[in-house]
Amino acid sequence: xxxxxxxxxxIYGLTFVIAVSINFxxxxxxxGDPVARMLTRNSVANVESSEAMRGYFNELFGLDVPLWQxxxxxxxxxxxxxxxxxxxxxxxxxxxxVADALPYTxxxxxxxxxxxxxxxxxLGAMAARNKLLDNGALPIGYVLTAVPYMWLxxxxxxxxxxxxxxxxxxxxxxxxxxxxxxxxFIVDLVHHWFLPFLSLFVVALxxxxxxxxxxxxxxxxxxxxxxxxxxxxxxxxxxRYAFRNAVLPQITGLALQLGVVVGGALxxxxxxxxxxxxxxxxxAISSQDFFLLQGILLFIVIGVLxxxxxxxxVYVLVDPRTRLGLEGGQS
Amino acid sequence: MIRRRTIFTIAAGTxxxxxxxxxxxxGSEDPSDLSMDQFPRNETLYSTGSAWxxxxxxxxISPGEVTGLNGLGYESxxxxxxxxxxLTPWLAESxxxxxxxVYTLKLRPGITWSDGExxxxxxxxxxxxxxxxxAVPYANIWNWLSAVDAxxxxxxxFTFTEARHQEWNNxxxxxxxxxxxxxxxxxxxxxxxxxxxxxxxxxxxxxHSFDQDRLAWVKRDDWWATEALGLEVAPRFIVDIVNxxxxxxxxxxxxxxxxxxxxxxxxxQDLIAANPDLSTYYDGPPYMLSANTAMLIPNTTxxxxxxxxxxxxxxxxxxxxxxxDSVYSGLVAAASxxxxxxxxxxxxxxxxxxxxxFSYSASEAASILAAAGYEDADGDGFVETKGGDPIEFKLxxxxxxxxxxxxxxxxxTDLRAAGINVTEEFIDAGAVDDARxxxxxxxxxxxxxxxxxxxxxxxxxxxxxPVLDSQSTANFSRWTNEEAWTLTEELAATAAEDPxxxxxxxxxxxxxxxxxxxxxxxxxxxxxxxxNSVWTNWPSESGGGPHVFPSMWNTLWNMGSIYMLTELKxxx
Numbered sequence: 038x039x040x041x042x043x044x045x046x047x048i049y050g051l052t053f054v055i056a057v058s059i060n061f062x063x064x065x066x067x068x069g070d071p072v073a074r075m076l077t078r079n080s081v082a083n084v085e086s087s088e089a090m091r092g093y094f095n096e097l098f099g100l101d102v103p104l105w106q107x108x109x110x111x112x113x114x115x116x117x118x119x120x121x122x123x124x125x126x127x128x129x130x131x132x133x134x135v136a137d138a139l140p141y142t143x144x145x146x147x148x149x150x151x152x153x154x155x156x157x158x159x160l161g162a163m164a165a166r167n168k169l170l171d172n173g174a175l176p177i178g179y180v181l182t183a184v185p186y187m188w189l190x191x192x193x194x195x196x197x198x199x200x201x202x203x204x205x206x207x208x209x210x211x212x213x214x215x216x217x218x219x220x221x222f223i224v225d226l227v228h229h230w231f232l233p234f235l236s237l238f239v240v241a242l243x244x245x246x247x248x249x250x251x252x253x254x255x256x257x258x259x260x261x262x263x264x265x266x267x268x269x270x271x272x273x274x275x276x277r278y279a280f281r282n283a284v285l286p287q288i289t290g291l292a293l294q295l296g297v298v299v300g301g302a303l304x305x306x307x308x309x310x311x312x313x314x315x316x317x318x319x320x321a322i323s324s325q326d327f328f329l330l331q332g333i334l335l336f337i338v339i340g341v342l343x344x345x346x347x348x349x350x351v352y353v354l355v356d357p358r359t360r361l362g363l364e365g366g367q368s
Numbered sequence: 369m370i371r372r373r374t375i376f377t378i379a380a381g382t383x384x385x386x387x388x389x390x391x392x393x394x395g396s397e398d399p400s401d402l403s404m405d406q407f408p409r410n411e412t413l414y415s416t417g418s419a420w421x422x423x424x425x426x427x428x429i430s431p432g433e434v435t436g437l438n439g440l441g442y443e444s445x446x447x448x449x450x451x452x453x454x455l456t457p458w459l460a461e462s463x464x465x466x467x468x469x470v471y472t473l474k475l476r477p478g479i480t481w482s483d484g485e486x487x488x489x490x491x492x493x494x495x496x497x498x499x500x501x502x503a504v505p506y507a508n509i510w511n512w513l514s515a516v517d518a519x520x521x522x523x524x525x526f527t528f529t530e531a532r533h534q535e536w537n538n539x540x541x542x543x544x545x546x547x548x549x550x551x552x553x554x555x556x557x558x559x560x561x562x563x564x565x566x567x568x569x570x571x572x573x574x575x576h577s578f579d580q581d582r583l584a585w586v587k588r589d590d591w592w593a594t595e596a597l598g599l600e601v602a603p604r605f606i607v608d609i610v611n612x613x614x615x616x617x618x619x620x621x622x623x624x625x626x627x628x629x630x631x632x633x634x635x636x637q638d639l640i641a642a643n644p645d646l647s648t649y650y651d652g653p654p655y656m657l658s659a660n661t662a663m664l665i666p667n668t669t670x671x672x673x674x675x676x677x678x679x680x681x682x683x684x685x686x687x688x689x690x691x692x693d694s695v696y697s698g699l700v701a702a703a704s705x706x707x708x709x710x711x712x713x714x715x716x717x718x719x720x721x722x723x724x725x726f727s728y729s730a731s732e733a734a735s736i737l738a739a740a741g742y743e744d745a746d747g748d749g750f751v752e753t754k755g756g757d758p759i760e761f762k763l764x765x766x767x768x769x770x771x772x773x774x775x776x777x778x779x780x781t782d783l784r785a786a787g788i789n790v791t792e793e794f795i796d797a798g799a800v801d802d803a804r805x806x807x808x809x810x811x812x813x814x815x816x817x818x819x820x821x822x823x824x825x826x827x828x829x830x831x832x833x834p835v836l837d838s839q840s841t842a843n844f845s846r847w848t849n850e851e852a853w854t855l856t857e858e859l860a861a862t863a864a865e866d867p868x869x870x871x872x873x874x875x876x877x878x879x880x881x882x883x884x885x886x887x888x889x890x891x892x893x894x895x896x897x898x899x900n901s902v903w904t905n906w907p908s909e910s911g912g913g914p915h916v917f918p919s920m921w922n923t924l925w926n927m928g929s930i931y932m933l934t935e936l937k938x939x940x
Contacts, residue, residue: 067796068795068799069797069802070801070802073801073805074797074801075431089502089503089507090431091840094503123424127430127432127561128430128561128562129425129563137422137579138422138580141580191615194616198619206616206623207619208581209580209581212407212414212582212607212609213408213412215406215577215579215584221406307612308613308615308616309616310612312422312580312581320420
């Protein structure tokens, strides 16, 4: 088993190096000059001054050295935990900008992904052998998955926020409040969180349910299920085995979803004007903020790797075949 | 094995370090009142449209300040009044040229910083001398300023090597005075790139708190102008919300959760018609005051765009009114042929405009082309260069700027109808920046000539010489007219009262119209829509409000927008 994890770690290590290198390269392949953009955005119009300032900022951001040197400096800084200074939110360090947005993103995405996974799988498994559910709930699931997310989110915001007026249409919490550990504030926070959460939950739910339903049906029709049934095993038992087998691909799917969690939910954040990493990523791209872009992508890379690794571990725990295969491989 | 493990430990460490920053990063420390966590609606102004990212920069020296830093927080010596194009004293009580090369400034007595210290001549001297650091945006004043003295607490004497009146006026109203006792404690790097959280300011507000999507200001009780000028800002709190999508902003405006929005909102005129609480500066088209001139920039290093007659034909071929009506639905106004903003209307030389001006006329465009020797020899409907080569130009605008995309499409259609083969092309905004700077384009749109105290900035934008490999702020068409540039430089050093001032301006208008280094199309608006349900008496042409820009843009506070806040009243 040790060898298995060593090999996995080696692959993850390599992936990390390559992904970080791509992180470095991609923003620099985009057209445009971040410093020029920064100066023009802030209308530094005076020629004599703007040249001096451009030189100063180029040096500050480390853009005045050759590309290969920037690359090594980047790795060096990374190992010191220094992600650089954001151009877009100058002069905030990238780490601060990301860390400020991260709580909103995690609070929105983790519950919606996990809840939709649990509920969706349960629903799908039930639907697999339940005509009523299969004909009633699943078509709704199909519709929800097929609906463009943007459209659904706007509809939710419009109905919940404008027509019914039950929910606010913008912000992480009311613009009339400042954070405080009071009931007013916490209720307000949840109030603002609910619609974006609901939109993500609802859309993901259908997908998980459909996937689970198909997987369970497949498992129930496989030889081992038939054999168990022929032996006279109770339906409950057969279903339990089928479910345990069917859930494996869903775990991989969950790991992938969780991995990109730190990427944020761009559309959600835009539609509900909710703070988070997604809109930050968009802003970083549009203002050529190499450093913020690298910072966010780094989080995504780490997220994907960590959750994939966790999925590997979970696989070993939940799937005896993997475990046995590993031990067999060692002997 | 060890190395692999190291990568992971450190990667994990990085993630941890970043998370650890959260605690200090969510800085909502409140300097004035820690228990305050709610803003009463009738004491709070909600605004949006100025901030494009999370509040991060309270440093007025470096570019990219948070909304309100220049104006609500820091202040300038003078205000510039776009209606009269004159400077009115603000922090300064008076200022004048006492000798040919000496400018003497008197400060108002009794101005205090938000930490209780007095604002004195030493602060003004310190601010000006900061310009000796090359990376300070106004470092250029030291090219013609030689010394600053502060003989007493309220007097500052500036001695020059060259009396550039117009450029100096720009410093007087555009630059913010900073506190010496705070900044002198900092290193040069901190002054230039520090975030300067909790700024010590002289203006009517100080920072209350901020978060990812908002910034709150709270009123200072000891603002100098209350005693000196009888001015008092009406809202106790100002909460500025980072720009959201147009749909969200329109909803918030319609519901009265926002009091003012200063971003372009397509379709606002329909919403105003349907919602009596909403209003703009003008009741009808163009609804908004003009902020800058959107111009078509031809690259004059390319044949036949190097021919003024060809550019003149293009000017006649483009229907500006069509763009105003169909693209902007009347939210903007068509530009004067001079390109000068309406605030400079008094300088328009009608004789020059009558003689060499232009207006939309497809037939006139055709006859100019024919007279200049451009003809369609191969019969494809488009003219060729004089050498017989086909002409095929791209008009670039940044992708996603939907109003500009439509405008470019309209212009290209007009030009093709006149026999000039131009197609619109939408490219990444960064690529547009690159192209404009390096001159690697054929045609593009640009609007960097904006409201200022003097048309000099407009002519500097058009005619600046020499043309370098990279043109970052002016003369994007790369046109060389030595005479026009000499006149522009002379304008910089001429006082507005001098009769020579209008002579130079008339001559420059002629140069601009004859040479056509850029073709003025329309005036972009100082976007502003307000809701009257909580706060009223907004700036407007017809109502009782002040005649200033109804705007929260940092560049406009010292153009009088501060009066918007002092004149606001609670709705009944």
